[in-house]
Amino acid sequence: METSAPTLSRKAQIDQTATRLFRRRGYAATSMRELATELGIEAGSIYSHIRSKEEILHRICFRLADEFMQGWRNATADAHASAATQLRRAIESHVHVLIHNVDASAVFMHEWRHLSEPAHGEFLQLRHRYEANFRELIARGVAAGELHTPDPAFAALTLLASLAWLPSWYRPDGKLGPEQIAERLADQLLGGLAPAG
Numbered sequence: 001m002e003t004s005a006p007t008l009s010r011k012a013q014i015d016q017t018a019t020r021l022f023r024r025r026g027y028a029a030t031s032m033r034e035l036a037t038e039l040g041i042e043a044g045s046i047y048s049h050i051r052s053k054e055e056i057l058h059r060i061c062f063r064l065a066d067e068f069m070q071g072w073r074n075a076t077a078d079a080h081a082s083a084a085t086q087l088r089r090a091i092e093s094h095v096h097v098l099i100h101n102v103d104a105s106a107v108f109m110h111e112w113r114h115l116s117e118p119a120h121g122e123f124l125q126l127r128h129r130y131e132a133n134f135r136e137l138i139a140r141g142v143a144a145g146e147l148h149t150p151d152p153a154f155a156a157l158t159l160l161a162s163l164a165w166l167p168s169w170y171r172p173d174g175k176l177g178p179e180q181i182a183e184r185l186a187d188q189l190l191g192g193l194a195p196a197g
Contacts, residue, residue, distance in 0.1 A: 083141030
């Protein structure tokens with residue numbers, strides 16, 4: 001028997017449509033009136049579901065931050081796994097979060113600057129903690145002789161910057177699926193950290 005897709009709540013519809021608009025036009029250039037028009041409702045009625053445009057941005061950014069952190073915890077949960085293995089899993093997890101909702105990922109990467117305080121500061125703390133996790137894991141791998149780099153901090157930033165472009169070029173109908181992309185990116189990035197010989 002064929003089952004229909006679940007109907008989204010009005011708040012979920014607003015979030016989904018706003019995410020698409022934020023990605024396409026930018027957060028600052030997207031008005032609540034434009035959002036209402038896209039949804040086919042009166043501009044004033046949006047406020048019965050959300051308080052502000054920034055509330056949507058806050059939800060997008062912090063939901064994705066939670067997904068990245070949960071992926072990190074899962075990737076590094078096995079204390080017996082080598083640092084190199086944990087790093088591979090963390091890279092693959094990062095890719096899967098980015099690909100799961102490309103519009104939300106693009107907004108997360110580029111529009112977080114529009115968050116006001118205290119959310120802006122809280123977001124930056126989460127971002128710095130996430131980057132530090134990669135830095136510390138790479139440093140541990142170097143100390144164990146599993147990875148090679150003269151500068152774990154630079155390596156971590158390079159790795160994350162390389163992955164940040166993924167929402168710009170990933171296409172769900174492309175020839176590579178999420179698993180293949182995650183594996184190939186992990187191979188490519190870890191290859192640059194492999195010890196000589």
